[in-house]
Amino acid sequence: MTGQDPRTAPDAPDAAVSDPAAQRAAEHLATLVRIPTVSSRDASQVDPAVFDRFVATLAALYPRTHDALTLERVAGHGLLFRWAGTGGADGERSPVVLMAHYDVVPVDGLPQPVDDPTADAPGWSDPPFGGVVRDGVVHGRGTLDDKGSLVVVLEAVEALLADGYRPPRDVYLSFGHNEETAGDAAQAAVDVLRARGVTPWFVLDEGGAVVTGAMPGVSAPTAVVGIAEKGVLDVSVVATAEGGHASTPVPGGAPARLARALTRIDRYRFPARVSPPVLALLQSLAGHTTGFTRHVFKNAGTLGPVVARVLASRGAETNALVRTTVAITQLEGSPGANVLAATARATLNVRVATGDSVEQTLWRLRKVVRDPGVSLSIVSSTEPSPVSPARGPQWDLLGAALGASYPDAVLVPYLQLGASDSRRFCAIAEHVYRFSPFDMTPAQRASVHGVDEHVTVAALGRGVTFYAALLRAVPDSATAAPEA
Incomplete structure (x- = not known):
């Protein structure tokens, strides 16, 4: 963890x-x-x-x-x-x-x-x-x-x-x-x-x-x-532009638009919150801690926003406990080194936190990208359990x-x-x-x-x-x- x-x-x-x-x-x-x-x-x-x-x-x-x-x-x-x-x-x-x-x-x-x-x-x-x-x-x-x-x-x-x-x-x-x-x-x-x-x-x-x-x-x-377990959402991100010969490039082509979209996604952080399974974890551990930590874990229900921020800052695993996460896993561009890509693609693997939904998550990602030339579509999905x-x-x-x-x-x-x-x-x-x-x-x-x-x-x-x-x-x- x-x-x-x-x-x-x-x-x-x-x-x-x-x-x-x-x-x-x-x-x-x-x-x-x-x-x-x-x-x-x-x-x-x-x-x-x-x-x-x-x-x-x-x-x-x-x-x-x-x-x-x-x-x-x-x-x-x-x-x-x-x-x-x-x-x-x-x-x-x-x-x-x-x-x-x-x-x-x-x-x-x-x-x-x-x-x-x-x-x-x-x-x-x-x-x-x-x-x-x-x-x-x-x-x-x-x-x-x-x-x-x-x-x-x-x-x-x-x-x-x-x-x-x-x-x-x-x-x-x-x-x-x-x-x-x-x-x-x-x-x-x-x-x-x-x-x-x-x-x-x-x-x-x-x-x-x-x-x-x-x-x-x-x-x-x-x-x-x-x-419980987080939901899984695979998203296809596609940017399109005019193709052509690489000897006459046009700024802002499909790979550039895709890169800009992926950078926005990579920098974005979904809201951190203490969901019911995480609250159950913290309260179960409260009796096995002392001092200030015991107080925080025992009262995690009322201190939720603070606890969520602390857990999010302690490492990849505890961060993933408190928010929906996105990993950029696959990239695809031009079929040749001297060909301008008419289409550039990426795949996102999203782990949807308890309390979020696949539909809400996709809507939020589209808002983050905010580019009509970049489409986001669901490849496969399961809701949080x-x-x-x-x-x-x-x-x-x-x-x-x-x-x-x-x-x-x-x-x-x-x-x-x-x-x-x-x-x-x-x-x-x-x-x-x-x-x-x-x-x-x-x-x-x-x-x-x-x-x-x-x-x-x-x-x-x-x-x-x-x-x-x-x-x-x-x-x-x-x-x-x-x-x-």
Whole structure:
């Protein structure tokens, strides 16, 4: 939740992890990292055979799960497992859903599809798809986002099946294959459940983590659980002008107009505010701070504008908590070095804060550009998600699992900055949460979608403990009905 501090020391994992469950999870994760399931919106850059191999490998690594649970394929390579509970019809209608995805983002410097998983890539200490396990750490693309979560879920299910455990209500495992491209696997799973009249009692997907030093004045490790996530808006910005030969340029052509528009957008800051999820975060942390910080966090509801300005000034992550943000991600101009561009394009990736809307955000961007020769249009969009309650039996279930795996961590709600497949489930479930049960340093958080992505073996072991405890603590439908 804070930007990476350059003074942060390198990770110091336990190099002699002896927990058999952790070691087994690490070995299985390394095996799956070596299968380069890179997704893309361009079908020519995706090899379906690689995804077939991943699915087949899962069946080999987790035989009990595949024998005891019913598996449906959705949207091609999406996987939807059903673990029938003991609660009868009520348990069938209000299940638990545990989510993860197994596709990963591309690695700069490697082709798509990846033709050699052992290949090195610029900036990486180890091959991104090498699945190297060294000194208590598993290295590679997807270790944190999100094959690590998938592995610890399945390790927990395998262990519980070996013990003869059966949950009191149905449990679904929803594993997507195209989350990184905002694909259709999660929506297909939602459609299947909706058609069956299923209203999930509890949904948990990737998201927050156990972090230290995430907020000013808080020294205790905090388990930040997303109770909402920001919306996502991709905007195409297009400037047009007369083309021609570059030997006779005209001032103010399409690239110049586009550059002027992008400069205005880059300099603009959306209003900062303390939204309900951020207020819940601050008030939850108030009891773990002292002095002036405690006073500010406790009274963040009335001190909202001041608190928002302070958070906005402390770094990229805390700034993103309190406002809609814009990133300029793609540029396109002339097709040739000696050709005046008749059209210049850019793509904006906008993360829409809770309380804002896609329509309001696009209107504000157009006002900022204020150029009739530059058009802004929506490429794709999702609104900010609803806010799930940070109380009640579902929240208590998270607390029980956290107590078993990270007993010193403080459970707190927060606003998730990135998008996840869980937003699709908000259409059929009220209690949707986002948490990856791993302790992460700033360097690890920076490695997601970056270089040298890695997870410690010890964290994998705690992740298995988290999910096993969560599944054992699932109440039956009679003692914990969904809140109205």
